[in-house]
Amino acid sequence: MRLVVVGGVAGGMSCAARARRLDESAEIVVLERGEHVSFASCGLPYHVGGEIEEADGLLVQTPESLRASLRLDVRPGHDVRGVDTERRVVTVRTAAGEQELAYDALVLAPGARAVRPPVPGLDSPRVRTLRTVADAVALRTGVDAGARRAVVLGAGFIGLEAAEALAHRGLQVTVVERAGHVLPPLEDEIARPVTEELARLGVDVRAGTAATAVEAGTDHDVVVLSDGSRVPAHLVVLSAGVRPDTEAFEAAGIVCERGAIVVDEHGRTSAPGVWAVGDAVVSTDAVTGVRRPVPLAGPANRAGRLVADDILRPGSARPLPAPLGTAVVRVGALTAATTGANRAALDAAQVPYRTLHLHPNQHVGWFPGAAQIHLVVHVGAQDGRLLGAQAVGTDGVDKRIDVLATALRAGLAVDDLIDLDLAYSPPYGQAKDAVNLVGMVGANVLDGTLRLWYAQDLDAVLDSALVLDVRTAAEVATGMLPGALHVPHTQLRARLDEVRAAVAGRPVRVLCASGVRSAIAHRVLAQAGVDSASLSGGVLTLRAVL
Numbered sequence: 001m002r003l004v005v006v007g008g009v010a011g012g013m014s015c016a017a018r019a020r021r022l023d024e025s026a027e028i029v030v031l032e033r034g035e036h037v038s039f040a041s042c043g044l045p046y047h048v049g050g051e052i053e054e055a056d057g058l059l060v061q062t063p064e065s066l067r068a069s070l071r072l073d074v075r076p077g078h079d080v081r082g083v084d085t086e087r088r089v090v091t092v093r094t095a096a097g098e099q100e101l102a103y104d105a106l107v108l109a110p111g112a113r114a115v116r117p118p119v120p121g122l123d124s125p126r127v128r129t130l131r132t133v134a135d136a137v138a139l140r141t142g143v144d145a146g147a148r149r150a151v152v153l154g155a156g157f158i159g160l161e162a163a164e165a166l167a168h169r170g171l172q173v174t175v176v177e178r179a180g181h182v183l184p185p186l187e188d189e190i191a192r193p194v195t196e197e198l199a200r201l202g203v204d205v206r207a208g209t210a211a212t213a214v215e216a217g218t219d220h221d222v223v224v225l226s227d228g229s230r231v232p233a234h235l236v237v238l239s240a241g242v243r244p245d246t247e248a249f250e251a252a253g254i255v256c257e258r259g260a261i262v263v264d265e266h267g268r269t270s271a272p273g274v275w276a277v278g279d280a281v282v283s284t285d286a287v288t289g290v291r292r293p294v295p296l297a298g299p300a301n302r303a304g305r306l307v308a309d310d311i312l313r314p315g316s317a318r319p320l321p322a323p324l325g326t327a328v329v330r331v332g333a334l335t336a337a338t339t340g341a342n343r344a345a346l347d348a349a350q351v352p353y354r355t356l357h358l359h360p361n362q363h364v365g366w367f368p369g370a371a372q373i374h375l376v377v378h379v380g381a382q383d384g385r386l387l388g389a390q391a392v393g394t395d396g397v398d399k400r401i402d403v404l405a406t407a408l409r410a411g412l413a414v415d416d417l418i419d420l421d422l423a424y425s426p427p428y429g430q431a432k433d434a435v436n437l438v439g440m441v442g443a444n445v446l447d448g449t450l451r452l453w454y455a456q457d458l459d460a461v462l463d464s465a466l467v468l469d470v471r472t473a474a475e476v477a478t479g480m481l482p483g484a485l486h487v488p489h490t491q492l493r494a495r496l497d498e499v500r501a502a503v504a505g506r507p508v509r510v511l512c513a514s515g516v517r518s519a520i521a522h523r524v525l526a527q528a529g530v531d532s533a534s535l536s537g538g539v540l541t542l543r544a545v546l
């Protein structure tokens, strides 16, 4: 049995290694177009930034180490140009010419390539993508050679990692993003602190702007933006998204959807004996059911392993799980992370949902180093099923999003989070952990104990409601909404008549800094028969979305 794997990095190598562990007798050939296999794509920005000093540190394995440990026949510099699915052969181009290689089973893991928008001048040698070790080395060399200014086109996860790395090396960095804010898959509420952190790092963020041209010069290029501004750059990083690298396979008749290979729940393509994994395939979104590629390392690695199981243990392999798109990024002192669906995806799929905003500390407030985590959680409007969660903060973000990702995978509803038995001691959490608190707030919202209003509804609220600000006098001294009545929450019970007099037939919309005190005030008002609601996430969220 000869297993041929196309693509020798995340999904492909994971498949090849698992295949060997299952079958000592199989012939396993890995064909890789590039110069390296098994390299840490995710580590490339950290070589540019200098945290991984040597490029060799990104090479997790080499063809030699893979031959020694797993008896894999790994062939870099082998570009698969075609597949004949009837004859079961692939056509491979190497420096020595073209050759055919027969297979019994074929696994396609070609990944994705950078999208190149139709911007004149992107062929300038100063413009690089960040996909390969050679890209990272070239950027690093440019920095070492004295580059002072860089422009990053695209503020997705990779773009921001590149921007952070270049800023860390002392470059003056401009990030250009066509969408309205950085990290477009994340909500405004999460992106705002990231934008502020980028400013703190000295990175100039131009959101809502596109590059229209790159003009080559002798000392530097100039990136021309849609607002007419011109930004000089010794280096330009192109990170405007990726698309599946599948032309050769689509041309061979393997069924694709918008360029991504269509696979079943075991990674089988439309061609018998051909499987596909990773950034190149269509996945079905676990929350919305939307079909799209999910270009992340975890799903690719795990799918590679499961596909090897399906090839070598047919009938007993676990199916590939629908991805949740769980992802995390470091930007300066902040971590931002996401799992499941965002607002835009839920709106597009017409899923009814409620949104919760919380700003709990990552550990008890009285232990040194307490810091807020800003959480946005979407739950099913009727059943409270968890649909998506995002968080940003300086500490504890990855842990909470991973717990929430686990809860999403398990199909939990928000009130199930109350029961999660999470580890606690003062340096790590709270006896009611941030995730438990999401459960408690969610349960209150679902059963009507807590009624929320949202920052997005501010204009309507200012028109038609009495805004009751229950923060302290010191807090409101920094600014209050126009027409708001100020009654600190500790005085509310004694001053209820004053509130009633100010209401004048309007509903009361309460706010505080984070939504905790306004929820208490809401309970006081609701039990006194007043039509009230508490601002979800308080002024912290209001400021992030205005």
Ligand code: FAD
Pocket (backbone or CB within 6 Å): 006, 007, 008, 009, 010, 011, 012, 031, 032, 033, 034, 041, 042, 043, 044, 045, 078, 079, 080, 081, 109, 110, 111, 112, 130, 131, 132, 158, 245, 248, 277, 278, 279, 280, 294, 295, 296, 297, 298, 300, 301
């Ligand atoms: P890849 O790992 O990209 O491997 C595909 C390989 O196939 C490539 O080496 C390519 O040369 C080869 N190939 C393509 N076509 C052919 C052909 N015709 N013949 C032979 N070989 C071919 N994901 C995360 O989850 N977290 C992160 O922090 C993260 N950071 C990233 C940072 C960077 C800079 C980059 C570029 C990606 C990052 N990713 C991250 C994404 C992650 O690396 C990918 O999702 C993952 O590598 C996809 O695995 P894959 O096997 O599908 O493709």
